Amino acid sequence: MPLLESGRIVSDPWQKLADDAALPSDPCIVSLSRLQQDEAVRTAPHLRLGVALPVDQPAEVLAPYLDRLSLVAVNFPTFRDGRGFTQARSLRERLAFSAEIRATGNILPDQYTFLLRCGITTIEMQDGSDPAAWQKAADRFSFAYQPSVLKEPVLSGLRRTIRLACRGIPNRG
Amino acid sequence: MRANATLPVGTYGYQPVDLAFLNDRAAQFCDQVARRLSGDLSEDEFKPLRLMNGLYLQLHAYMLRVAIPYGVLSAAQLRRLARIARIYDRGYGHFTTRQNIQFNWIKLEEAPDILAELAEVGMHAIQTSGNCIRNITSDEFAGAAADELVDPRVHAEILRQWSTLHPEYSFLPRKFKFAISGSPHDRVAARFHDIGLIAKPGADGAVGFEVFAGGGLGRTPAIGIRLREWLPEHELLAYMEAILRVYNAYGRRDNLYKARLKILVQALGRDAFAEKVEAEFTAIPKERYRLGPDIVEAIRARFGKPYLDAPEDAPAELSKRRRRDPAFDLWVQTNSHPHRAAGYISVVMSLKPNGGIPGDASAVQMDAIADLAERFSSGEIRVTHLQNLVLGHVRQDELYTLWQALGPLGLATPNRSLITDIVCCPGLDYCALANARSIPISQRISERFSNIELQQQIGPLRINISGCINACGHHHSADIGILGVDKKGEEFFQLTLGGCGEEDAAIGQILGTALPESEAVNVISRVIDTYLARRVPNERFRDTYQRLGATFFKEAVYAAA
């Protein structure tokens, strides 16, 4: 599945690791239960580790493992299920997680700005998706009416200028 | 009286950047419609997007619900609604129990044009439907009422802005409704909302809020719990974030009918729910969400001030007119509300004429009201959640002239809060969700009790009618609630008694088994007869009901049935 980052399709170094598969040397995303139960996974040296956070778990369950994780995948079983937004936001704001947060599952390009402003950095798109539709969505509004986890300068009042990497302005901070 | 300000009075004056936002939103929807028509978006994908622009597929056509934030319109905005009604619809609109307006005959392919026209006057349909934060409703006498402590509309606007296209809360388990009042007398039914806020002044002029959460009507009515007695203004947004975050994370996603906040509050229990909210609030970085007084003032500065300078003899002039014209006197008695400024008064323009469709207004009426608002009330019109309209700032010595203008327009029915001031959902005549018609019951009750002396004798009495258990008519919060039901293909109805939407909130109790719709007016009559026969002087209906008990009324109603 194509991976969208900053408005462009990028190559994906990550693989999903089945619960019973042996540890590879490449970056791999494990299930939450494997992360919690398999010490070998947590202590494997030089292994870039990611976890797939189930949609019904609070981000706080990852607290003990965050400094071991280079990626958290939040899932959208349908695009109407907005729990992934809260998970991402909690990871950034409450848990100070600064590495990659990936959105997987069923997502509409129309949600792109919301995803990014909640701290999501990459999107796993469905095959055949057109990055142009996502870019168009990201370019639509020049400001938002509330703060987000991104560094967004105050425009005036409650308004924040939207700054997204896919619009050419770095947002990591 | 003649609005001097270039800023609209009572509602937020959109700045160019805000208008650009509305245009971007209209363009976004235009694009979404094009993608739907081309097949890029399936109906399943498109539906939540169109709902978030207020567009429903209803019984006869698409229905568009336009936002009237905290129920306030400028004359220019009301004229635009009249134009929308004329050009794109069938010459009328329906004012709802959430202070919005609905147009029932909309074409999808014209909706983007409508949104563009609305954007020109600072209006929109953003988040008037869908599983997101809906219109923030408020007090129809905000900024005018003598008993008001804080004008809640500035904070209503702050909440509107904050909740608009919120990145985290646009895909909630279900809809989310706010109400905010600035008076200890709760005219907004705060305790029947997902979040209800009562704004009040604290020490040294600070503003704070009493916070209720988890209330609602619908299929499972519930009275909200009080989370905070005093939330300081600067923490308002942070605390709202905490509540919404708990809801978004823990609200049910598996069952549409169990997904509201009230269900979560009941499932967790009030203490556990409050703990979760406080824990979230503690963890929220306060500086990021701080609502500083500078921001509040910047937004307050965008609200124009009403013209409030009456001649000293204004009250005397009003009294004189009242003495000379009994019909005018009657209307002032029922339909006016005391104003905080000397020589001024607020008035309710009833949209419940005898035998009429509650809450409907024609384009002709809308244009006329816009003119009257400019002439008599600083260009400001309010929509009440009881489906009437209000002019908030009328000079007392000009009230008679206003009344004379309202009569020919059918807007001077002297029935505010009386038995024929019925709240009624569109029902099976318009709504795809309904089980029964609601409007004809309302019309027949209105006709049966049309006699003004009888209405006065009965006194204030709230009747609300819903055409299905989704309860958009808010029947649970009425003295007499009527719920239309379908029994084997026939229209029946169920009565609830003793509800109240004010600060002594109460959920009406089901009286007994459903009765045939043809009996509705006779049944209501028996309830009223019982009340009149047994009440002690000045006793409100719900107090008589409490005192005598449900069984007493049940026997009176069903014995003769």
Place this chain on the structure above:
Amino acid sequence: MGLEVRNNRRQPGRSSIVTANRLRDGQVVWLAPGGHWAEDIAVAEVFDNGVIDEAISGARIFEEQRVVLDVYGVELDPAHPCPVPVTERERIRAAGPSVRPDLGRQAKGATVHAS
């Protein structure tokens, strides 16, 4: 009663017609012979309840073609020679609001009346 239950009336011996809303303008339409969608219920193609589900499935192609949305079946009242829905809801949907006889198909002299 949910919409699904209401729209699944299939009394043996009775007939039904197929309805939907036109995508572009939301107009209530009825499937007429030849596979076109008419605004007038009087010309709807009548199906025996034994075959109505097949007719509904067949008509879903029009959802895919983005002509209509929400295709479903409406059972008819056998007491009438022309198509009159058995439920009040569908009669109102066909005719217009019962409280506004000046609006909807009923204003154009439709055969079905809302009240």
